[in-house]
Amino acid sequence: MLGFPENSVARLHEYQGKTLLKQHGLEIPPGSVIRTPAEAAEICETLGGRVVIKIQAWVTGRKALGGVQFADSAEEAESAASVMLGMQFGHFPVQELLVEACVPIKHELFVSLTIDDAGRSPLLLLDCAGGSGIEDRAAGVARIPISVRDGIAPDAVKKVLLESDIPDEYHDGIVSAIVQIAETARDVEARSLEVNPLVVLEDGRVLAADCRITIDDYAVFRHPELGIEIARELDHPATMLERIAYKVEQDDHRGTFYFAQLPIEGHESSKGLVGFHGAGGGGSMMSMDAVSNEGFTLANFCDTSGNPSAAKVYRAARIILSQKGLQGYFGSGSGVASQEQFHSAYGLAKAFNEVGLSLPAVIRLGGNAEDRAVDILEDACRDLPATVEGYRKDDTPAFCAGRFTSLVQEDKGPHTSSDLQRAIPEWVGDQAEAFPIEGGHVWINTEACDAELTAKMIEWSSGLLRDDGSGAPELAVDEEEALKADSEFIACEIECLRAGRPVLFVDLPIEGIDQSAAAEGDA
């Protein structure tokens, strides 16, 4: 382990990237990462002389934002650090600074390894005049393809250097630094690795003065040494809800679940904040565009797809609803889903009922079995304070987004219910029957059941329940088989609710948001 903080996403900080480069033999300026102003003073003292202090945050143009400061004394370092540690960019609070000795620079080079989708290979961008103003000189930047198997060809790098103003005596040092950069990228399976600048000192040494690395999140499983907890590419460290969501996905691999919070600055001047729930990558993005076109601000991006279980859709909805200040809930996917849509409808209906939803919700459920899905969702939500509308594949995203706008505008509130808090039936606890399913329990209020209802519950649970002989339901299969049957039991819960007989409750506490029902009952 490299001792990186636990909340790492698939994007590394400058100091982390430099640590990796150093392991591959590349020199970096002397320095250290710090988390308090006192530490800044201490490191400055140890290094002696002028130091540069840099915020460790994924923002572009750190310098212009005041994220790069110089100090000549421990006092200066401490006061600069105390200001910088209080900075916040969107979801990104600055928690770490890199304090480094200033080095006497002779030449600066721009070195960036990216993945070239056209060439289907890694590509090294090299500019021997340094990185400042690189955007305006794009045409003059050398592009050197890299072989995945054989690495970068040193001769190709040398050829570029020979055409530059950099004296020959420095070439070998630069070439070996670039070879080390390419090796680092391959070893950690980087999606991009930028050293801007790579510097040549007056004494001829070659150093990486900055470093940005993004790891391929699909390869994170092969790199436990990087300590990446959230294998996701975000522009900020994972938020609490993103961490909770990531845990949900890791615990349940049936279907995809992707959740990211978006920057919401300026949302006050929009039509409002929207909890967004997509299905399928492209369909989600298209639906996001449709609701944005109506003038709303999206609080989050979310995608549950690939035939997700009802429990997964339920948890996604709960996490979305845990965001503060929402004006409504908009769900839409490709619109022509090949998966049967009623599992999603059951999952959403469960989440909306548990929190007593008061926000308007528009859900486009187009795809196989869409009529049944829309009927389930609308009927199960008929008694909620919120208006919940379901739509089909022949309703366009733009139409659904328009409908959503109308509902939000008609909505008089009040949004009194905290959408974070789920309601658990009061009979859940000692007297009720319970058996475990993955991530929770199924509770049945057998005292409120009768033979007629039990017969229906057998059907609604796809035969996982049976009559115990006295007219009450009991588990018909062994507990092992029941474990993965969350979709069937959630279906049964919602059908009981629709029949006006809520006697079954699937308790699926979300770690970080809920306690289990039994624990809440005791409290």
Place this chain on the structure above:
Amino acid sequence: MAIIIDETKKVMIQGITGREGRARTRLMREFGTNVVGGCTPGKGGQEVEGIAVHDKVSEVIEATGGVDVSVVFVPARLVKSAAVEAIEAGVKLVMLVPDRVPLWDAMAIAECAAEHGAEFIGPNTLGVISPGRAVLGMIGGRAESARQWFNEPIKGRTVGVISRSGGMSSSCGYYLSRAGLGISTICHVGGDSVLGLTFPEVALKFQDDPETDAIVLFGEIGGSMEERLADLMASGKITKPVVAYIGGKAAKEGTRFSHAGAIIEGDRGTHAGKVKALTAAGAVVVDGFGDLPDAALSVFATKTSS
């Protein structure tokens, strides 16, 4: 005609004994695909859906007298070795269905394919379907739905569809069919950053296909394939009408939006840049996805009147 797949192509399945491999083999055959063999290491001698299972790709080739396409259904971390095995055994088209294939593995496959003159589709592709003929992968879900949703080619008003989204491949096919257009082939190129066939290569195949009259694209932010297709149009290599929708207008820079390839990096891969490049090259780019069928129809209206 159609591109990439039709009922005459001999298809094999790698990972045929797995859950996905088994289920998809059945669905592909139900739709008309000529599945001739399959393999799973260590499972040679078994049968799936009446198809003989071998240990290796080379054994399938020997037993069947050669295959045109291999469709790979193995766990993501094993995709590289499966693809390389197929390419080295001489298969000229490999489809990589799995999601979450590491990027450097995809690039290694690309290097191997280039050396052997082979093509691949994916990773992370739902597949390719030629309505009325055959399907590779899992596009359309059930064979029955696929038949209901997608029209077969209609003379003089047939489109080829290329999409970066699996779900939207089906959506495009459905809405275009409902608007009365025929479909030659729908190709989902995959959602990842590094892919085998991309928009330009697939569009060139549609350009050469006499049955395809126009090309419909579902593009996305990130990468350069929309811009590269625009270059082909500008240089006269693609002359058939192109109608496009580009998803991700509301996306912010630096965050990935579920498809690995859908990320804006700096000023590269933006929605505005793609719309501009395609529009300048003569494509019809619609702002709302719901406008795609009408835009496609209008292309034919102009053609007839001119």
